Amino acid sequence: MIDVKKSTLATWCRDISLTDEQVRAIIDRTGSRAGIPVDTQRKRRLQIENLKASARRRVPGLITDPLWVAGTVLYWAEGNKTGPVLGLSNSDPRAIRLFMEWSRRFHRRNAEFTLRLNLHADNDEAVARRWWARQTELDESCFYKTFIKPDGTGHRKNHLAHGVCLVRMRRSADAFHVTTAWIEALTIRFEWGTSASTIAPGR
Secondary structure (H helix, E strand, C coil): CCCCCHHHHHHHCCCCCCCHHHHHHHHHHHCCCCCCCCCCCHHHHHHHHHHHHHHHHHHHHHCCCHHHHHHHHHHHHHECCCCCCCEEEECCHHHHHHHHHHHHHHCCCCCCEEEEEEEECCCCHHHHHHHHHHHHCCCHHHECCCEEECCCCCCCCCCCCCCEEEEEECCCHHHHHHHHHHHHHHHHHCCCCCCHHHCCCCC
8 A cells, every 4th residue: 555645646657647447447336436546628629729730820920920920929938828818928018018919909809908917015006007008008906916015135126116017918828829839830840031921830
């Protein structure tokens, strides 16, 4: 007997798939399917695969649009990569606005966003919130709790007056997977100096 928690065993065994014969043997022995792993994420994985395949097929038609290229490359450089949330952090409001416009143009026209600020202890949070609300044309109710970095070792003397803003698109799991497919298509198929027309849809 292994003296570990069931949750630990489940983590160790989560990538193990039983054969049909093994499943039948368990049912014959126990008279039920209790304890047989169920792949509850299979349907979602198939949805994501289809989303990404469709996104790759769209790339040849999108790559001639400067806003699509700018937004996709910006996300490639600055966007959230861990997902599944489409989000981007930057201190430049122009980059934040570009991300929001790109999201609305290529993902969802009525996309909604949340904001979170990263400030230093000597920044004025109220001033920073008002400033970013103006820059993004979003209401202050869209802000999540601000992260304030305490002063300490290695702390910068020249702080950004309004900190760094993290903007996230609400309900953006699908948009995140589509974006990662676009980035993959660029990294795999785009060769600098090659005409965009030579980029073929993903196979």
